[in-house]
Amino acid sequence: MAAVSACSSDTDEPDRAAEVEARLQTVIQKYDVRAVDPTTLGAPSIDDxxxxxxxxxxxxxxxxxxxxxxxxxxxxxxxxxxxxxxxxxxxxxxxxxxxxxxxxxxxxxxxxxxxxxxxxxxxxxxxxxxxxxxxxxxxxxxxxxxxxxxxxxxxxxxxxxxxxxxxxxxxxxxxxxxxxxxxxxxxxxxxxxxxxxxxxxxxxxxxxxxxxxxxxxxxxxxxxxxxxxxxxxxxxxxxxxxxxxxxxxLFIDNPWFRYLNGDRHALSLSAKRGAILFNTPAADGGAGCTSCHSGPAMTDESFHVLAMPQIGRGKGDDENLRGDHGRYRESHLPEDKYAFRTPSLLNVSETGPYSHAGAYADLESVVRHHLDPLNALENYDIRQLDGEGIQSESLMYTAEESILQLETLRAEDKSKLPQVQLDDGQVADLIAFLQALTDPCVQDxxxxxxxIPGPEDTDPDQLRLVAKDRDGELL
Ligand code: HEC
Ligand code: HEC
The missing domain is CATH 1.10.760.10 (Cytochrome c-like domain)
Known part of the structure; x- marks a missing residue:
C-alpha cells in the first residue's frame, strides 16, 4: 500500500499536486484507462x-x-x-x-x-x-x-x-x-x-x-x-x-472523462488521488476497484459475491423465503449464489440508495462494505434508510450465508474482491473520485x-405521469 498511501494526507503544496498529477498520468498510461467514446455507441438523439x-x-x-x-x-x-x-x-x-x-x-x-x-x-x-x-x-x-x-x-x-x-x-x-x-x-x-x-x-x-x-x-x-x-x-x-x-x-460529460480527454483542471486533488487508488490493482498497492468496475463504463457486466445486506421481500429463495440468490437463480452454478452484477458507476452520486436491495443510503457506507463486508454486515443499521416497513427478517440469515459464500470463494481463490485496508483519507479520496463521475446535467x-414530457408535448391518452416529490414539488 505504501506507494499510494504516501499521498493521502491533505496538502495543496504545488509540488505535491504536481506529483499526484504525474502519478495519475502514469496510472492512466499503464492500465490503459479510457473515457467512454460516444462516437462508437450510435446513441439516438432525444430529438428523433x-x-x-x-x-x-x-x-x-x-x-x-x-x-x-x-x-x-x-x-x-x-x-x-x-x-x-x-x-x-x-x-x-x-x-x-x-x-x-x-x-x-x-x-x-x-x-x-x-x-x-x-x-x-x-x-x-x-x-x-x-x-x-x-x-x-x-x-x-x-x-x-x-x-x-x-x-x-x-x-x-x-x-x-x-x-x-x-x-x-x-x-x-x-x-x-x-x-x-x-x-x-x-x-x-x-x-x-x-x-x-x-x-x-x-x-x-x-x-x-x-x-x-x-x-x-x-x-x-x-x-x-x-x-x-x-x-x-x-x-x-x-x-x-x-x-x-x-x-x-447518454450522460457522460463528467469531470473524470473531461480529465481523461485532456482537461487537467477538471479534477480536484482529492479526486485525482481517488482515481489513482481506484484504477490501481490491489497487487500494485491500489484499491483494486477496476478488477470488477473495469472499462470506460466501470463495469465488467459480470457477477460477484459481495454479501451486501439482503433487505426487502427478496426473491423467495432460502427456506425463510426472503432470500435472493442473485445470478445463481439463472445459472445454477454454486459459485454464483449471492452474486450480483457489477453496476456501472457513472453518475453514481445521483443514483442511491445502493446495492441490489438498496441497503446503503450513501456512497461511504457502500464503499466501506467492499473493504470489510463482515464488519459492515455486523454493524449494518437499516435505520439509515428512508422507507416504511422495509422487510428485514432475513437479514441475519442471508448475511451469514452470503459471508460464508464469500469466504469460501476467497479460500478457493475465486473471488475478485481484494482485501485492502484504506485509511479515512483514502476513503474520502475514493468518494471524491466517485463524485467526479457525475455529469452535471443530471443534477439540473x-x-x-x-x-421529461412538458406542456409542448402532446399527451395522447391524458394518462401522463406528472410526478412530484413529497413536498408537492414538480419533478
Ligand atoms: C469483486 C468485484 C468488485 C470490486 C473489486 C469492487 N466492486 Fe464495487 N460493486 C461490485 C458489485 C457486484 C456491486 C453490486 C453489489 C450488489 O448489488 O449487491 C458493487 C457496487 C458498488 C457501488 C454501488 C453502486 C450502486 O449503484 O449500487 C459502488 C459505489 C462501488 N461498488 C464502488 C466500488 C469501489 C470504490 C471499489 C474499489 C474500492 C469497488 N467498488 C470494488 C463489485 C465490485
Ligand atoms: C415498480 C418500479 C419499476 C417500474 C414501474 C419499472 N421498472 Fe425498470 N426496473 C425496476 C427494478 C427493480 C429493476 C431491477 C430488476 C432486477 O434486476 O431484477 C429494473 C430494471 C430496469 C432496467 C435494467 C437496468 C440495468 O441496469 O440492468 C431497465 C432498462 C428498465 N428497468 C427499464 C424500465 C422500463 C422501460 C419500464 C417500463 C416499461 C420500467 N423499467 C418500469 C423497477 C421498475
Missing part, C-alpha cells in the same frame, strides 16, 4: 421522432394494468434515472404521482405485506446503452451466441421475440410483473400475455381507453412508422420506441427536461 414517441410511452400510465404506474414511476430523469428509494413501490401506491421518499403502498391492497413490493433496487436507466452484455442485477436478460436471452427463453438460449437491442428486450418485461406495472387483475389468466393485451388496449380493442386516446396513439405511431403496416400500434413497437428514448439518455432539472 422515435425517441420522442418513446418518451411519451415511458411516462404513460396506460402501460400498466390498472393505469396507475408508468416506467417513469421508477426511472424518473429528475431522480437520476431511478426512483430514489431503496426498494420500489409500483402499482397500488397511495398517490401514484408521488415519487421518491414518501411514496407509500395502499394498506388496503391485496398481496401487500407491509413493505415495499418490488424485491430489488431500481437501477438508473441513464447510460443503459453502455451495457453490452447483461441486464438486471442477475443478468436474466443477456447477450448469448445467437441473440438475446430473456426470461421467456431458457438459460443460454436466444428469445426470438427479444427485439433489436438489450433495451428493447428489457422493455418487454416490466409490464408483465404484477408488482411493477401489470397489477393483479390485468392479464391475470394463465396464458395471457400482458404485452399483447396492452397492444390491443392502445388500439382500442379492450375498451379501456376512450376513442380520442386511441386515435391519438394511432396518429403518433403512424407519424413514426407510417400507416401502411398493420397493426400500426403493437407492443413490439412500444418497446422499440422506449428503447430509443432510453438509449438517448432544466438540463434533463428534454427527457
Amino acid at each position: 421522432p422515435l425517441s420522442q414517441l418513446g418518451k411519451k410511452l415511458f411516462f404513460s400510465k396506460a402501460l400498466s394494468g390498472d393505469q396507475d404506474t408508468a416506467c417513469a414511476s421508477c426511472h424518473h430523469p429528475s431522480l437520476g434515472g431511478g426512483d430514489d428509494l431503496s426498494l420500489p413501490i409500483g402499482v397500488d401506491a397511495v398517490d401514484p404521482d408521488l415519487l421518491g421518499p414518501g411514496r407509500r403502498h395502499q394498506s388496503s391492497a391485496e398481496h401487500w405485506d407491509g413493505g415495499p413490493t418490488v424485491p430489488r433496487n431500481s437501477p438508473t436507466v441513464f447510460n443503459f446503452i453502455l451495457y453490452e452484455k447483461t441486464v438486471f442485477h442477475d443478468g436474466r436478460i443477456e447477450v448469448v451466441a445467437d441473440g438475446i436471452r430473456t426470461p421467456n427463453s431458457s438459460f443460454g438460449t436466444a428469445d426470438p421475440h427479444a427485439g433489436e437491442s438489450l433495451a428493447a428486450a428489457q422493455a418487454r418485461f416490466p409490464v408483465t410483473s404484477a408488482e411493477e406495472m401489470r397489477g393483479f387483475h390485468f392479464a391475470a389468466n394463465e396464458g395471457d400475455d400482458a404485452r399483447l393485451l396492452l397492444g390491443a388496449r392502445l388500439r382500442g380493442e379492450d375498451g379501456e381507453l376512450d376513442q380520442v386516446a386511441v386515435d391519438n396513439w394511432a396518429a403518433e405511431f403512424a407519424a413514426v412508422y407510417g400507416a401502411e403496416t398493420q397493426p400500426v400500434v403493437s407492443y413490439q413497437r412500444v418497446a422499440a420506441a422506449i428503447a430509443a428514448y432510453e438509449n438517448s439518455q 432539472r432544466d438540463c434533463v427536461s428534454k427527457w
